[in-house]
Amino acid sequence: MTTLSPEAPASRVRPAERHRVLLAPITVTPSKPLTPSHLKGLLWTDVMYRATRPLAEVTYRYSHTTYHATEQTLGFWEFLDRTHGDVDYSGLTVEQIGELYVAFRAADRAPAEALRPYDDAAERGWVHPASARVLQLWSGQYAALGLHDPGLLRHQPPGLTLEAMLSRLTALGMCLDQRDVGGPVYLDLTRHGLPLRQLVTPDGRPNYLCCALRELLPLAPDFDEVVLLYDGELDPDYQQLARVLAAQGPRVRRVSLGRVPVDGQIRSARHGGWRDLHAGPLLENALAEHDAAAVCLGMRLYFIAVLGPGQQQSFRADLLRQTLRRAARLLEAAPQHEVSPLAEHLARHRKDQLYVDPYRLTSGLLGRRRAAPALDLLATVFL
Amino acid sequence: MTLTQQALREHAALRILAARPRLAARHDLTSHEGLLAAQRDITAEDPTEGTLAVVVLRSFDLARWTRDTCAFALGIDPRQAASWRAGFTRTVFLAGDPAHLCERFSFAHVAPDLSAAWTAPGSAARSAALRRLLKLFNAPAALPARPDVVVDVPGVPRLADRPRVRRALYIATAGCTIAEALVHLNHVLVEAVLDGLIAPGDQLSLRQVPRVIGTPARLAGVRVIADDHDPNRLRAAAGLTEEIPLA
Structure with a gap:
């Protein structure tokens, strides 16, 4: 056993040689409870972030501000004010706000004009009290899960305005702007055989892909590698996004994660029906039986190693409980340090990319023939 | 009239x-x-059968598009013309940038400024890949107001066959979007070219009027549609006048 401290291996790589990696996961609309699918994405990204940090300069970009401009967020806020008026959201639970969101998704859409005041305010940093309340509750859950907080409550505006982003795309020959005939704006990668993708509707509303471009186009040139983590259903959009960002210089990696089915069914959180299968109750049950460290490790083992990147397995509470117990045993048995220096150990879980593969790393902890993982690895990445 | x-x-x-x-x-x-x-x-006919042409539009200017539509129609060979005519010159308008498409797709005509491109009339299957890649041209704005403008029909006049003529082309703008105007004018223009009413060297005077009524000259070609306000009535959405000889 070596006596290296967890920080020592990282310091062996000289700063001048350290590559720059941008992790850019898709965000969750702050309007509902965090479901197993959301938790999987968050835990996956967190392990990737913390495992890659000893090897590279990693920026974890996760800005709710950027995506407030989408119709699903602004529309929700407008719907709440129009149908419920002045409500004290500070006393509501995330489930109660989630129920309001379900009602919004089932209701008729407001015209684009009605969303404009909300858009203007959000661009200046305003957040509707309902979403502010959700973000505050999520912050507590992030802390309980040991998740790095990428700035849930901070105003993190995208680097480009809509018009500046479209100008940048036009200069790249990737924009088809038909607003002069009352039409939409498209991302145009037809030169590469990819279909036209709408970015702005004829009535002027940007979609999430448009918001992602406002954020990531100006950031991309500063990085050697950009890692996009997203829901597998969005693969066609992310292929397009990757193509645009790659034109800015970095290598772009797409990490597509399957959702977590519940009782064999993949349901969107917008339909509700999350029962007790979301972050709050899952954490409460876990913490009733285990300490915080076992919960952090167990959740990561379950949502990463047990469920894997696909979406074949339904969520199983019994398997989660079993994995939490396994985590507690691993922690009890953990030696102080890994046999090899930590950076070397982490670097083994990469292929030709700069980021550490969370699945390879985490499932490696469960290998039967593997020695118990050491506290330096667990504390750096999993707790 | x-x-x-x-x-x-x-x-x-x-x-x-x-x-x-x-x-x-x-x-x-x-x-x-x-x-x-x-x-x-x-x-009721099967839309996957029959002949259609595809127009890819990056941007739209009425005079420029009119000129290129004539150029396209003048280049259609007689066999294609007959089957397209039998399909009522069905045309699909798509949003797209011809500059990005010319390598992968073959076009019968491309506007010199690359603002638009036309596929030769053919089966729906022949343009399926292009239609999958692009989206329908979505242009709900009204035609921008503009003074009358004269468009020269491109090509070398065949003066031995017939003298050059001028015609007026009217489009009814009341309640008409750019997307609808394209459809109406396209039928009138291409059918007039296929019928020999419009020939190289001719001139077309484009006139935007609220309704095509009381035109000074008789109409040789009319786009007739149901009147939105009264389904038992017809109205002219666009019209091409009889010829006005040119000096």
């Missing part, structure tokens, strides 16, 4: 007769009901 309901019915009947004589023979096209019945038969 006043376009009576009967005159509109005659224009509509002539178009069906020119395109599909056998279908025309099945209906009494002198009556409103007969025209509607013929229209129903046409609408």
Whole structure:
């Protein structure tokens, strides 16, 4: 056993040689409870972030501000004010706000004009009290899960305005702007055989892909590698996004994660029906039986190693409980340090990319023939 | 000239007769009901069969597009023209940038400024890949107001066949989007070219009017549609006048 401290291996790589990696996961609309699918994405990204940090300069970009401009967020806020008026959201639970969101998704859409005041305010940093309340509750859950907080409550505006982003795309020959005939704006990668993708509707509303471009186009040139983590259903959009960002210089990696089915069914959180299968109750049950460290490790083992990147397995509470117990045993048995220096150990879980593969790393902890993982690895990445 | 309901019915009947004589023979096209019945038969036809052309539009300028539409139609070979005519010169307008498509797709005509491109009329299957890649041209804005403008029909005039002429081309702008105007004008223009009414060297005077009524000259080609305000009436969405000789 070596006596290296967890920080020592990282310091062996000289700063001048350290590559720059941008992790850019898709965000969750702050309007509902965090479901197993959301938790999987968050835990996956967190392990990737913390495992890659000893090897590279990693920026974890996760800005709710950027995506407030989408119709699903602004529309929700407008719907709440129009149908419920002045409500004290500070006393509501995330489930109660989630129920309001379900009602919004089932209701008729407001015209684009009605969303404009909300858009203007959000661009200046305003957040509707309902979403502010959700973000505050999520912050507590992030802390309980040991998740790095990428700035849930901070105003993190995208680097480009809509018009500046479209100008940048036009200069790249990737924009088809038909607003002069009352039409939409498209991302145009037809030169590469990819279909036209709408970015702005004829009535002027940007979609999430448009918001992602406002954020990531100006950031991309500063990085050697950009890692996009997203829901597998969005693969066609992310292929397009990757193509645009790659034109800015970095290598772009797409990490597509399957959702977590519940009782064999993949349901969107917008339909509700999350029962007790979301972050709050899952954490409460876990913490009733285990300490915080076992919960952090167990959740990561379950949502990463047990469920894997696909979406074949339904969520199983019994398997989660079993994995939490396994985590507690691993922690009890953990030696102080890994046999090899930590950076070397982490670097083994990469292929030709700069980021550490969370699945390879985490499932490696469960290998039967593997020695118990050491506290330096667990504390750096999993707790 | 006043376009009576009967005159509109005659224009509509002539178009069906020119395109599909056998279908025309099945209906009494002198009556409103007969025209509607013929229209129903046409609408019920399988859209995956028949000939269609695709127009890819990056941007739209009425005069420029009119000129290029004529250039495209003048280049269509007679066999393609006959089957396209039988399909009522069906045309699909798509949003797209010809500059990005010319390598992968073959176009019969491309606007010199690359603002638009036309595929040769052909089966739906032939343009399926292009249609999958692009989206329908979505242009809900009204035609921007503009003064009358004269468009020179491109190509070398065949003066031995017939002298150059000028015609006026009217488009009714009331309640009409750019997308709708494209459809109306396209039918009038390409059918006039296929019928020899428009030839290289001719001039077209484009006139935007709220309604095509009381035109100073008789109309040689009319785009007849149902009147939104009264389904029992027809109206002219666009019209091409008889010739006005040019010096």
